[in-house]
Amino acid sequence: MVEKVPMTQPGYTKLVEELRFRQQTERQRIIEAISEARAHGDLSENAEYHAAKEAQSHNEGRIGELEDYVGRAEIIDPSKLSGDSIKFGATVKLVDEDTEAEKVYQIVGDQEADVKLGRISISSPIARALIGKAVGDSVEVVAPGGSKAYEILEIRWG
Template sequence: MVDKVPMTSKGFDALNEEIRWRQQEERPRIIEAISEARAHGDLSENAEYHAAKEAQSHNEGRISELEGLIGRADVIDVATMTGDTVRFGATVTLTDDDTGEEVTYQIVGDQEANPKEGRISISSPISRALIGKTVGDSIEVKAPKGDRGYEIEAVKFV
């Protein structure tokens, strides 16, 4: 059984764009660098050649990884979702119980998470605490810097 990988349609599009870039732009650039380095002669002591071959290996590995993710993608169109219960794709506004500070996060797939941009992974501790809750509920999150309490202020699907 193949495990599906949940992701937003925006995340799916980003993966497709990355694979396109790696196959159509990065791969030819690396092939050219290998060819140019080969022309310099002795490959055993050719640092440019070894660096280009390493870049090729990294690029091909990432292409393989992307193909696997895309093949197992469970694309969820957040724009079609409604309701006030927190689930995958929800944008949730929280108030920190200790500081009163408001934070807003969107719950997304692992590969599209970026906390600095307000996107947190479905498998993160805060997401797991939020799933199934509604506006007005309080949650406790076990974080590396200690337990944190939050109250859910808003749930939107954008």
């Protein structure tokens, strides 16, 4: 059985756009760079050729990853979700119990996480600690930077 990869529609769209770019634009650019480098003669000491081949390998590897993610995508629309406990797609307002600083995070798929935008991965330590919890609950998050305690102030959908 194929394990589905949860993601939001914007996250899915971004992956499809990157896949299309890598297949149609980047692949062609790299092929042209390899052809141009080949024209310079001896390939054994041709740095341009080796760099282009390495770029090709990286691009093809990423295409494979993207095809896998897109093929296993399970698109979840947070606006259609509801409930009193935290799950994928929830936007959660927390207060740090030590500093009183408030933070807002949306729990999203691994490929669309961007902590600077307040989007945390479903598999991150903080998201794993929040799943299943409700407003008023306190959670202890054990992260690489140490342990933090948060109180859940609000859960929003969509």
